[in-house]
Each structure stands twice: as structure tokens, then as C-alpha cells.
Amino acid sequence: MLFPPDLPGADVSHLPAWLPQSDADALLHDLQQGVPWEVHRIRMFGRWVDSPRLSCWIGDPQAHYRYSGADFVPHPWPAVLQAVRGRLQDSCAARFNSVLANRYRDGRDSMGWHSDDEPELGTQPLIASLSLGAARRFLLRRRDDRAQVTEFMLGHGDLLVMAGDTQRHYQHALPKTARPMGERINLTFRWIAAPAAASHRAGR
Numbered sequence: 001m002l003f004p005p006d007l008p009g010a011d012v013s014h015l016p017a018w019l020p021q022s023d024a025d026a027l028l029h030d031l032q033q034g035v036p037w038e039v040h041r042i043r044m045f046g047r048w049v050d051s052p053r054l055s056c057w058i059g060d061p062q063a064h065y066r067y068s069g070a071d072f073v074p075h076p077w078p079a080v081l082q083a084v085r086g087r088l089q090d091s092c093a094a095r096f097n098s099v100l101a102n103r104y105r106d107g108r109d110s111m112g113w114h115s116d117d118e119p120e121l122g123t124q125p126l127i128a129s130l131s132l133g134a135a136r137r138f139l140l141r142r143r144d145d146r147a148q149v150t151e152f153m154l155g156h157g158d159l160l161v162m163a164g165d166t167q168r169h170y171q172h173a174l175p176k177t178a179r180p181m182g183e184r185i186n187l188t189f190r191w192i193a194a195p196a197a198a199s200h201r202a203g204r
Helices: 021-034 079-092 194-203
Strands: 011-015 041-044 047-050 054-059 065-067 070-072 098-104 111-114 127-133 136-142 149-154 159-163 170-174 184-190
Touching: 021 079, 021 098, 021 127, 021 184, 041 070, 079 127, 079 159, 079 184
Parallel strands: none
Antiparallel strands: 011 159, 041 047, 054 098, 065 070, 098 184, 111 170, 127 159, 127 184, 136 149, 136 170
């Protein structure tokens, strides 16, 4: 396990090759072929835009999620992700009822600066982020001092866990790159609180 340097107010750990390569290879292939990938529409600066990546929201039936102005109803769990969920719950001593799968087709696909701080996630969410495929730069920066940026290189099978007050004090991003880059799939497992999920169902 690698702990990042000088991240006051954060609880972040990086576990390189948490998923052995053979398992990571098989999972990457299964997700490429078996997940109903789509382009999510999100609201930015007052208008609806296409996300610069492919995505799929997966989870238990009650795990509705609101992100960037849009409500997402979960797709059912594929068997391969049920197995990964069990391993992660044992490793993190936490429960997960949902996962956001993001597929970055090349270096032009990206994720902008944000925090996973939606009300459904609670005040101190534990986000377990599993990377598959091409290694990409993952950045963390202080919300009150954007010049303080910490970089991780997340590779095939790596696990990054963000917990405690990390989302309160930090934002994260996966920047674009002009370098030739293979495909990457990222899985961010989380727990959606039932009361919030229920209120979203009632409002739909």
C-alpha cells in the first residue's frame, strides 16, 4: 500500500496491482463486451452536454443517483462485478450498493475537476476506485488552494480508496492527454444512502 504525501484533511490510499493481472485482464475484457455503455448527458454551466467518455451506472434497485443535474437509474449487476464487489467489501471493510463504470477510449476522454459530495453519499463517503487498462494520471487538489495538486499514476488493477473528509477538502480529475493512449475502464464503488434514493424515486 502506498500513502500519498502531504494531503492534510484527506484519507487516501493507493494499492498498486490490487487485482492480479490475470484477473484484471479478464475483467477488462468482460466489461468491454458485457456492459451497456452510453454517453451520459450532464448539466454544465447551465446547459446540457455529452460527457467526454462512455459510462454506465450499475447497482442495487434502490441505488438511484443524482449527478451533474441528471438522475441515473441503475443497471443490474453483471456477475463479474458482483464478484469484484464482494472482494472489495472484504478488503475495505465497507459495503457498496453501486458502481459508476467509466470507459476512457483514448487520451481525449477525460473527467473534469469535481468532488464526490452528493447528498446520497453521506458526509464521509468511502469511494473505492479500481483501474483497468491503460495507466492514466489521476489528480487531487485542495478545494481552498487549487495550486496544491498531487498526482497518482493509476495502472492496470490498481485500487485507490478515498475516505473520511477527502471529498470535503479535495477535488479530483482525470486530465486529457495528447500522448497515444490505450483504453481504460475505471470502476468507482460507493454506497448510496436509502433515504436519499427513496426521495429520488418519489420525485421521478
